[in-house]
Amino acid sequence: MTIILGIESSCDDTAAAVIQDGVLLSNIVSSQKVHESYGGVVPELASRAHQQNIIPVVDQALKKAGVKKEDISAVAFTRGPGLMGSLLVGTSFAKGFSTALGIPMVDVNHLHAHVLAHFIKESKEDGSQPGFPFLCLLVSGGNSQIVLVRSYKDMEIIGQTIDDAAGEAFDKCAKVMGLGYPGGPIVDRLAKEGNPDSFKLNKPHIQGYDYSFSGLKTSFLYLLRDELKKDPDFVEKNKADLCASLQKTIIEILMDKLRKAAKDLGIKEVAVAGGVSANSGLRTAFEDHAKRFGWKIYIPPFGYTTDNAAMVAMTGYFKYQDKEFCPVDAAPFSRVVLI
Template sequence: MPIYILGIESSCDDTSAAVLSDTEVLSNVIANQQVHSNFGGVVPELASRAHQQNIIPVIHEAIQRAGIRKEELSAVAFTRGPGLLGSLLVGTSFAKSFAYGLNIPLVEVDHMQAHILAHFIRPKLSEEPVPQLPFLCLTVSGGHTQIVRIDDYFEMEVIGQTIDDAAGEAFDKAAKIMGLPYPGGPLVDKFGKTGNPRAFGFSKPNIPGLDYSFSGLKTSFLYFLRDRLKEDPDFIEKNKEDLCASIQDAIVGSLMEKLLKAVEQTGIRQVAVAGGVSANSALRRAFMAQQEAGVIQAFIPEFQFTTDNAAMIAIAGYFKFLKRDFAEFSVSPYSRVVSLFVCNEFFF
């Protein structure tokens, strides 16, 4: 008999619900919030209000698309954190009420763990390879940049991380400096495809170990444009494609340099990438180039599982369901780091 898991994701500005039958996605519904584009970033209060409006219709549609009745659900998995607290409260409260009303288990999920476990979403009888334990995963998004060693589904260790800004934030800030609309990261990728990545050079930080830093790169980009605009007010428009390609090359180059260093240090060649920035075409090409060179075996998620989505919450919930690792109904969401290591689980 299949295990049906309802996943609920509400950590930021996307309201998402998904239903999985074991590891197979039956539905994955996402409601985006366009209002934030007017403000150049996510406004927490507006995000939580939109979640309240979206969550019931999104969950209703996810169950309907899955072709099951809500009474057939085995458990409700939800994002406990990290994220915007107001947004998380909406998802947490609904998950509690829904699970309680159906008298089924409640499963809490860490958002970043879910991004990693999305690699195990597979249709039944699929022969598509999945990462073999242990493996490394570069988790990279607008709020996080980490190299994680995964020894089991819930035994993960952060072995490298940014000491300041995330790579996704660097993409968005670079786009904002150039006057591109929010969200800017995908636009940098789009324009960069036709630009020369060697047109301009930007300084990369020299951080010891496996840690990252992107604040200096953003500053370097800002000062470079400030000086060029003094000489030519149309400099950005004339060089938009090359600028996008060059800053993208600097960010991706920094990400891959430390990741390959982690491969060398650990001897682990199974390497995955996860998080919103894993949709970036230059990062995907860099991963595939290393695989073709025989350095790593690369695992790259489908585009639909790169950004925030409930299918990744449901797959994490599925593995916790198998362990009978259920949450108390008194559980509260967390917005930031609680502890790096709690019972071999990591939080961000």
């Protein structure tokens, strides 16, 4: 029997989860509301909150799973990428926990974990996992990538953003409209009430499978600037239509490249992961492509789209099977080029 404790602290969510033989027993997340008034995550405040939250969160995860700390086979933790101060809290806790109990540590790449969230089982009978190879569209506030997944430890980024990420485009365009933070969920909600064909926004022309969203953001900003000169209430009057048009354009950019990659590689199993995978329009686009192109799609439950420790524990479970442990002096990293 293998029991993995997962720790996630890469940004502003403190999370702990317990997985036993690949089956999720608990998944606890403590979100930080303090950042909302600042319009974004404040790193210093995030790390302080992690220090306050990590012990209660781990305690809840163990209690909900019905296991004692002595039952844990290994502790898996997010080593990066992320905010350095936040990562240091999770890494330090994992080191202390590992040393105190004499169990191995497993370091986890945060992006790698988002992809492997699709392998979390909620019961022994759960057989909804993708088969290898598959394509995964990994989209979040900081990343937009198309990943070719050959196995749990063999992943290749075949396309990625050359500037801004899709989630960043959602958030920054929402900010200039005065919608608040985080902007992505607000845009998604308002888009349901608007006409996606109301405004035409620029799409990039990038070779291969790479993305670009900086031009779209500039196009959106110029649209608001020009229209506000004519009517100071333009944004308020057209908020839903603006959100619907923005969302449609971002999703079309994402799906165009993903569709090309799937066709070129002859792959029919396609997944989506990361925070933006919670977007209702993107989920609908995946369902539409499944019908049109015969894709077998994998869309994560909402609880696995944002940062969570279940995906960290799942990745740790795979690495534990291969005895891929990390030394106690392992340092976190804030950025990474390859997954």
